[in-house]
Structures are given as structure tokens and as C-alpha cells.
Amino acid sequence: MEKLCYERNTHYSLGMKCKKSKQINNHLLRSWIQCKRKAWLEIYGDKHKKLWTAHSSLQLNHQIDCFHHLSQKNYGIGIQACKDGKNIAYGIRLKYPLIENRIIKGNLPLLRKTSGESIWGKFSYQPVLARQGKKVTREHRLILAMGGLLIKSLQKYKVSAGLLLHKENENIKIEKIRLTDKLNQELIDALLSLEKDIESSNPPPITSNRKKCTICSWRKDCASVAIKEGNLSEVSGIGAKRELLLSKVGINNIEDLSKIEHSKLREKLEIFGTHHGDISKQIVLQSKAQVTNKAIKLKQEILINDFTKSKGLFIYDIESDPDIKHDFLHGFIRLPNNLTNEIDFKTIKYSPLLNFEKNNESFLWKRIKRKLNHNKEFPILHYGETEPISLLRLAERQGAKTHEIESLKKRFIDIHLLIREYWCLPVRNYGLKSIAEWIGFEWKQSNVDGARALLWWRQWKKSRKLNNMYSKNLNSIFEYNRDDCLATLMIAKWLIDQ
Numbered sequence: 001m002e003k004l005c006y007e008r009n010t011h012y013s014l015g016m017k018c019k020k021s022k023q024i025n026n027h028l029l030r031s032w033i034q035c036k037r038k039a040w041l042e043i044y045g046d047k048h049k050k051l052w053t054a055h056s057s058l059q060l061n062h063q064i065d066c067f068h069h070l071s072q073k074n075y076g077i078g079i080q081a082c083k084d085g086k087n088i089a090y091g092i093r094l095k096y097p098l099i100e101n102r103i104i105k106g107n108l109p110l111l112r113k114t115s116g117e118s119i120w121g122k123f124s125y126q127p128v129l130a131r132q133g134k135k136v137t138r139e140h141r142l143i144l145a146m147g148g149l150l151i152k153s154l155q156k157y158k159v160s161a162g163l164l165l166h167k168e169n170e171n172i173k174i175e176k177i178r179l180t181d182k183l184n185q186e187l188i189d190a191l192l193s194l195e196k197d198i199e200s201s202n203p204p205p206i207t208s209n210r211k212k213c214t215i216c217s218w219r220k221d222c223a224s225v226a227i228k229e230g231n232l233s234e235v236s237g238i239g240a241k242r243e244l245l246l247s248k249v250g251i252n253n254i255e256d257l258s259k260i261e262h263s264k265l266r267e268k269l270e271i272f273g274t275h276h277g278d279i280s281k282q283i284v285l286q287s288k289a290q291v292t293n294k295a296i297k298l299k300q301e302i303l304i305n306d307f308t309k310s311k312g313l314f315i316y317d318i319e320s321d322p323d324i325k326h327d328f329l330h331g332f333i334r335l336p337n338n339l340t341n342e343i344d345f346k347t348i349k350y351s352p353l354l355n356f357e358k359n360n361e362s363f364l365w366k367r368i369k370r371k372l373n374h375n376k377e378f379p380i381l382h383y384g385e386t387e388p389i390s391l392l393r394l395a396e397r398q399g400a401k402t403h404e405i406e407s408l409k410k411r412f413i414d415i416h417l418l419i420r421e422y423w424c425l426p427v428r429n430y431g432l433k434s435i436a437e438w439i440g441f442e443w444k445q446s447n448v449d450g451a452r453a454l455l456w457w458r459q460w461k462k463s464r465k466l467n468n469m470y471s472k473n474l475n476s477i478f479e480y481n482r483d484d485c486l487a488t489l490m491i492a493k494w495l496i497d498q
């Protein structure tokens, strides 16, 4: 038996407590699927410690773009749109007791009309979501399942599938996700575990998969807890599986790891397979560097003559939109001096080469070629593998000759690889930002990253024909990209100075 709650469009069973505190909704479920601790912190964490990240804005913009594709004249807002039988219903808010004694809230951004027999007639509705990223994940499936169960309670008709929209190049693709009984049960189990986690007065432990933390708004807070606890996931090279194996052999924190002989650790880990032993030297040294806060040199003879002898060099860094595989900015710094000398910042020239449209690269390639050919003997320094891959592909697409491609290949020097080969540093990861910050480099703009640059780019691109609302965005992107190039340069300089 159901009764209308005081709040609009809300139904719940008679005699049931309407728990207002610690409400579970689709946002909390999403956080919980990403990391159990995150959901707990969303409720009890100190909001002042939360960092702003560009990811939710990117997701929202992406959703608007995808939903735009489904837009048609016959649409409406809220439950009234369903009653009226509109093809699309936006902004539906529902609350139903999907688990015992607990109202589950869902803000469903879009429902699409489909066949069926609902309380309103010979039609029914299904949930629609937009997804970023390459794959359909558990998060997408469970959020759709939650939408499906909430809609079922409203329309009194089973929802057998939900829709996922995503961008492939510039096109919107629609995938049908079956909402099976098994998936619904998985959702109910997840909601019950989530409920248990948020009823606890202690936060769930820090995730072992620390890659997730890089885009999480609680990363600063969790990092300080992890350091304090000497958490093994703080050590670069230790993921969930390794952490478990280490605890099985009695190593539970960084301190323990830094004290053990690596040959002894090898013996212990080889019980689980020889390949597990291979990593022992690396993780012991890494933990030592982190515990003592001192860099450890791995090889005494450093053979990086390629660029120590050069009269000058280029530093290269790109900014991309991964959803449509578009490298929209190719940034270069030209340093006309040998890197063993003091860097004269006045002589550094930064050139941002923009590529407005993905399919119009011939002009861009000509400009890059002219720039690089002007100083053919200069090596091209970069951080990570993305830059050479992208530039060589661009060259191939533009019909560069084999010898041109081969000589371009020879000019690339990956500073990230060199750092990994020669040094063990007291950092949690070997990304550009953490290494550059460790050697004392600061980005001019605070709290910026690739995601923020991408958000600036998308905002600027959309608004450039309409108004000047985001005109400053382009300068912010250039400044960020220039700092990325400078950070790479400073790391290269540090390598040489050591």
C-alpha cells in the first residue's frame, strides 16, 4: 500500500520512517561505486577540505551535448510530461523505498518514451544516461538500474532496458543496456552495503587503487591521512594486489617495507609466483626514498649526452579532447642555449599552435614542420609517451615521407623515461606535476590540470561564435600549457645538474 509523501511526487509505504538524514541518492551511489570512502566523506567529511575538480562540469557539459541529440519538439518537464505522454521527459525527481526502511532518491535527468503499458496508457518510460570514457562500466549499469527501478515504481510497469549515450568522434551513439533481474539484485546488494557503510562512524579505508584518487575532490584530505598512516598504497608501484601480497608476508606499512632487505622480500614474494619477486628491489628503494624524503640515484653513469651537448632544444606538450581524439593545442618552447648553462628565461620563446578543427590539420602540420625544421639539430623533449605518438600520427596522416618520420623519431627524448631509469624520488607518483612540484616548480594558476584545460577549451569553442563570454579561457589554456612545457624543462635541467 502506498501513500503520497508531503514532498511532491513522492510515494512510500505506509508505516515506514522517512529517513531524512544520510539520504541515499544516485549521486551518493555513484560516489560509493567509485570509492566507498568517497561516499562516506560526502556525508561526514569537512567540505572545506574538498577540492574543486573540472570533472563534474565536463560530465555535465557532455550530458547536455548528448541529450541535445535526442531533443525533439514533443518533450516536457517532470512527471506531468509522463502523464501527458510526451516523447521525452526532463528532470524527474523520484523517491521510493527500494530497500527496506530506506527511501532512495533519484534525480533522473532524462526519460524516453518507449513501448509498454504504464498507468498512463499504452506506453512506458526508460532512463537515459550520458557516459564519458571508452567503456560501459559497473557505475553506468547500476545507475541505470536504479533509474529503472524508480521508474517502475512510478509507472507500474517493468523497465527492461536503459539507454547510454556517448560521443564517438563527433557523432552521438546510443547503446541499449538490458536491466535484468540479476543487475537489479546487484543494485539492491550495493544499496544495502552503501547503507551499512554510511551508518558506520568510521570512514572506509583509503582505496588501494590510488589512480582513482587523482581525479577525486577528496584527494588532498586522503593523501594526508595515507601519509600519516604510512599506507602502502602511498608507494609508487604498489596497487591493490601488491598491497595484499605484502600484508600476507607481514609488511603492513611504508616503514616496514623500507627496512626489509630486498633479497629477503624477493624470497617471500616468490612464493606467490616468480614475477612477484621481480619488483622487490624497486618497491623497497621507493619506500626508502619516501620515508627518508631523499632521492636515490639508481645508476651512477648517466648517459644523456643527446641533449647535454645540443646547442638548444624544443620542449613539446599537447592538450587534447580525448572523447573526440582531438589534439587541440600543440605547445612548443624553444630554448636557444645548451641546458648545462644557466637557463636565461628571457630567451625562451613559447609558441602555442592551435588546431581548431580535428579534420583540418594540413595548416597545423605545415606550421609544426616549419618550426621544427628551422632548428633541425634541436632534440624535442617531452614528458610521457603521448606527444611523440600524436605528432608521428599527424605526420603520417599528412603524408610525411619515411625519412622525415624516421628523423623526427630520433629527435624525441622522453624525460619521464629518463627520470624512471635513473632516479628513485620521494614522490607518490612520477607524473609531471608531482616531480616538477618536488623540484620546486610552481604552476602560475592554482588547481589546474588537463581536465580544467579541456573544460576551458570546450567552453571557449562553444561560445566563440556567439559572444565573448569565455574569451579569457584561451589565454588560461596557453598559460597552463606553457607551464607544462616549463615544468618539463625544469625537470630536464634538474637531471643534468645532478
Ligand code: SF4
Pocket (backbone or CB within 6 Å): 034, 035, 036, 037, 038, 041, 205, 206, 207, 210, 212, 213, 216, 217, 218, 219, 220, 222, 223
Ligand atoms: S581520494 Fe581516493 S581514497 Fe579518498 S575518497 Fe577519493 S578515491 Fe577514495
